[in-house]
Amino acid sequence: MPHIVNLLCILLLACLSPLAQGERLRLVTDDWAPYVYRDAGQTKGIDYEVTTEVLKRLGIEVEWQFLPWKRCLAMIEHGQADGVMDIFMVESRKAYLVYPLEPMSDVEFVLYQSSRQRHAIHQLSDLTGLTVGTSPGYAYGAEFTDAPGFRREAAPSHEANFGKLKLGRIDLLVTDRLVGRYLRRQLGLEQQVEELPLVISRQAQYLGLARKPGREELAQAFSAELRRFKQEPSYLAIIERYIGDTSHLPDAVEQQESSTPR
Structure with missing residues (x-):
């Protein structure tokens, strides 16, 4: 099987236009640690x-630019x-975006609680009477947003x-x-804050390429090489460097900015 994957990558690379190989891509994004962010420049x-x-x-080669999410979408x-x-795979964006088949990462929205004040949360109805901290401009799925019985209180940042x-x-x-595991570790709260197993919502996030000549082939080549890289020890090593634990690699969710899917 590895030989087949290698051959596929070679064939896809051969299909790329001469300009695609050796070109410089300008990618835009916003801060979304630990996936992509700026630290001390x-x-x-x-x-x-x-x-x-x-x-x-x-x-x-890649040139990175960090901007507010709505600005990123407007530019692309x-x-x-x-x-x-x-970015989420949204049908309306396919008019100007090409998506590789392989997602960048699978992420999930979950709950965190204080180790000193535990709650038995197995479903959303168990949140009745409680206050859940949220982040402004994030969409956690209709089930969470529409669920009655508990209070949602926004804070200016994850921290x-x-x-x-x-x-x-x-x-x-x-x-x-x-994001929760990363911040819990960065803030020194690993012994004070617990992660709960209930998944609020999930979805995949991708590298979206501007729809231009040769980008379909680039998306295919990128997807094939990304799949291969995910099978290598160096892929897990990257994740371990940021979160220190790869035992529960999640499925998928994405940051969103108010009424603007990420």
């Missing part, structure tokens, strides 16, 4: 490192960028939500699983 993140490595193997829609990182949870000002918080 340096670009970091799981999907950043994976994308950079995969495109390097395809002979393509109007052809002002070559691609956008960690602020963890602070409120630590102080007992909220009962739980909801965030992406890897």
Whole structure:
């Protein structure tokens, strides 16, 4: 099977236009740690490192630009960028975006609670009477949004939500699983904050390429090489560097900005 995958990659690369190989892609995104973010002026993140490595193997350099999410979408829609990182596959966007078949990452929205004040949460109805910390501009799925009986309280940042949870000002918080694990580790709260197994919602996020000549072939080559890279130890090593645990790699969810799917 590995030989077949290698042959497929070679054939796809051969199909790429001469301009595609050796070109420089301008990718836009916003801060979404630990997937892609800026730290002390340096670009970091799981999907950043994976994308950079995969495109390097395809002979393509990358220029990254961080902007508010709505600006990212506007730029890609109007052809002002070559691609956008960690975006939902939305049918209406296929008019101007080409999606590789392989997603960048599978993420999930889950709940976190204080170790000092535990709650038995097995379904959304168990949240009745509780206050759940959320982030403004994020969509957690209709089931969570429309569920009655509990209060949703927005905070200006993920870090602020963890602070409120630590102080007992909220009962739980909801965030992406890897984002929560990353922040819990960064904030030194691994012994004070627990992750609950209930999955609020899930969805895949992709590298979206601007629809231009040769991009369909590039998307296929990228997808094939990404699948191959995910089978290598170096892929898990990247994830471990950011979250320290790969025992429960999640399925999928994505950040969204108010009424604007990511």
